[in-house]
Amino acid sequence: MGFSQTIQTKFKLILWSCIAIFLGWTCIQTFILFWYDIPIYLAIIDSVVSASIYAISSYVIANALHYYQPEKDRYSYVLVWIIFLASLSAFCIKWSLQLLIHNEDYLAVILHSLPLRGLAGSLLIGGMAIMNVLWNSQKSQSEQEKRKSDAEKLAREAELYNLRQQLQPHFLFNSLNSIVALIGRQPETAKKMVFQLSDFLRGTLRKDDQQFIPLQEELDHLQLYLDIEKVRFGHRLDVRTHVDERATDTVLPAMITQPLLENAIKYGLYDTTGKVIIDIKIHLQAPFLIVQIENPYDIENTLSKKSSGFGLRSVQRRLFLLYGRTDLLQTKTENHTFIVTITIPQPHD
Numbered sequence: 001m002g003f004s005q006t007i008q009t010k011f012k013l014i015l016w017s018c019i020a021i022f023l024g025w026t027c028i029q030t031f032i033l034f035w036y037d038i039p040i041y042l043a044i045i046d047s048v049v050s051a052s053i054y055a056i057s058s059y060v061i062a063n064a065l066h067y068y069q070p071e072k073d074r075y076s077y078v079l080v081w082i083i084f085l086a087s088l089s090a091f092c093i094k095w096s097l098q099l100l101i102h103n104e105d106y107l108a109v110i111l112h113s114l115p116l117r118g119l120a121g122s123l124l125i126g127g128m129a130i131m132n133v134l135w136n137s138q139k140s141q142s143e144q145e146k147r148k149s150d151a152e153k154l155a156r157e158a159e160l161y162n163l164r165q166q167l168q169p170h171f172l173f174n175s176l177n178s179i180v181a182l183i184g185r186q187p188e189t190a191k192k193m194v195f196q197l198s199d200f201l202r203g204t205l206r207k208d209d210q211q212f213i214p215l216q217e218e219l220d221h222l223q224l225y226l227d228i229e230k231v232r233f234g235h236r237l238d239v240r241t242h243v244d245e246r247a248t249d250t251v252l253p254a255m256i257t258q259p260l261l262e263n264a265i266k267y268g269l270y271d272t273t274g275k276v277i278i279d280i281k282i283h284l285q286a287p288f289l290i291v292q293i294e295n296p297y298d299i300e301n302t303l304s305k306k307s308s309g310f311g312l313r314s315v316q317r318r319l320f321l322l323y324g325r326t327d328l329l330q331t332k333t334e335n336h337t338f339i340v341t342i343t344i345p346q347p348h349d
Contacts, residue, residue, distance in 0.1 A: 010066065010135065013135075014059065014062045014063070014066075014128075014132075015059075017058070017062070017128060017131065018055040018056075018058050018059045018062075018128075019055070021051065021054055021055045021058050021124055021128070022051045022052060022054075022055040023051075024051075025047070025050065025051040025054055025055075025120075025124065026047045026048055026051040027047075028047075029043070029046065029047035029050055029051065030043045030044055030047040033046060033047065038106070038109075042101060042103065042106055045097070045100055045101060046097060046101075046110070049093060049096050049097055049100065050093050050117065050120075053089045053092050053093050053096070053121075054089055054120070054121055054124045054125070057085045057086070057088070057089045057121065057124075057125050058124060058125050058127075058128035059128075060085065061081055061082065061085055061125055061128055061129050061132070062128050062129070062131075062132050064081065065078070065129060065132040065133065065136065066132070066136075069136045069140070070133075075133070078129055078133065081129070082122055082125050082126045082129055083122065085121070085125050086118050086119075086121035086122040086125055086126075087118055087121075089117070089118075089121040089125070090114050090117040090118040090121060091114075093110075093117055094110055094111065094114060094117075097110055098110075172197075172201075174232075175193070175197050175228055175232070178193065178231070178232045179193050179194060179197070182231075189231060192231065193228060193231045193232075196224065196227050196228045196231065197228055199224050200221075200224040200225055200228060211253065211254065211322070212251045212252065212253055212254065213251060213252070213253075213254045214249075214250075214251055215243075215247060215248065215249075215250045215251065215252060215282070215289070216248065218252055218254070218255070218256070218257060219241065219243070221255065221258070222257055222258060222261065225258050225261065225262075226239055226261070229265055233265075233269055235275065236269060236272075236273075236274065236275050236276060237265065237269060237275075237276060237278070238275055238276065238277045238278070239261070239277075239278045239279075239280065240277060240278070240279050240280070241280045241282070242279065242280065242281045242282065243282045243283075244282060244283035244284055246283070246284040247282050247283055247284040247289055250284060250289040250344070250346055251289075251344075251346070251347070252289055252291070252344045253318060253319070253322055253344070256291075256315060256318065256319075256342065256344075257280075257291060257293070257342075259311035259312070259314060259315050260291075260293050260311065260312070260315060260340055260342070261278070261280070261293060262311060263311040263312060263340070264278050264293050264294075264295035264338070264340070265278065265295070267295060267297065267338060268295035268296045268297075268338075272296075272298075276295070276296055277296075278293065278294065278295045279292075279293070279294040279295075280292070280293050281293075281294070284346075286346070287345060287346045287348070288343045288344060288345055288346065289343070289344040289346055290341065290342075290343055290344075291341070291342045291344065292339060292340070292341045293339070293340050293341075294337050294338070294339045295337070295338050296336060296337060296338075297333055297336050297337055297338035298336065312329065312331070312340065315329055315342065316328075316329040319342065323345055327343075328342060328343045328344070328345075329341070329342050329343075330342075330343075
């Protein structure tokens with residue numbers, strides 16, 4: 001709801017509240033006066049005049065509280081306004097009725113009833129004031145929560161973007177080093193790798209504004225990354241992807257698997273000379289998409305490598321920022337195999 005719509009809604013509420021005060025108090029006071037054997041025409045005149053002045057006073061304090069919202073320690077100012085308007089209303093009623101009614105006995109009744117009229121005015125005007133104070137307080141709290149939510153969302157999106165951007169240079173530098181090494185002895189291969197790297201980076205840029213993408217799109221982008229890595233490692237790298245048919249319509253965070261696969265290649269192929277098989281297993285376990293990557297694991301080679309573990313930590317952080325959970329990334333080792341599993345909650349239909 002926009003600001004102007006909120007203002008219109010509030011003024012409509014104030015207007016209908018004043019109308020309700022007028023109609024309600026007219027009926028109540030007419031009934032009370034008639035109950036005490038006041039002639040019906042006098043009861044109606046008195047009630048209409050009183051209700052009109054109370055409604056006007058209620059509108060005045062509601063309009064004033066729209067432009068002035070007292071702090072919590074200054075609510076006493078509102079009480080002063082209520083007492084002042086209630087007293088003023090009582091004397092306006094007395095003055096108006098003296099002009100309209102010429103029954104001396106009834107005018108005496110009006111004079112003696114001023115304290116009660118002031119009390120009634122205080123209750124009606126006070127009720128309107130309380131309603132507006134609560135409205136303002138609720139609106140202020142709602143706006144504060146929205147600002148806080150927007151700030152948190154911006155901070156979360158900025159951190160997500162930063163995490164994704166930090167992942168690219170590491171891979172990019174490795175690829176450029178491989179291209180430099182290939183230029184002299186295998187220029188055609190180096191040229192091919194440049195084109196593949198270009199396609200991969202172009203796809204990465206297109207996904208910068210996408211938080212979630214279909215699984216097939218993620219796999220296609222992952223294949224671009226693998227094509228580059230296969231140029232670097234040749235026949236030694238064998239990545240086998242197993243996708244459950246039920247998982248074809250799922251979605252996942254854009255480029256969430258590339259850091260995991262890069263981690264698997266780093267710890268699976270580096271410091272080895274033979275062929276290495278890396279398995280990517282994807283299946284649906286409603287309401288979650290399960291992505292599991294397995295690579296050979298040599299504890300001695302792993303300990304010898306200096307690594308900050310940024311890839312896994314960045315993926316875990318992204319999953320937390322997106323889903324608010326810390327249990328969506330799990331790692332374990334089984335028989336010299338390192339297994340990382342990410343669990344992606346799927347949106348409800």
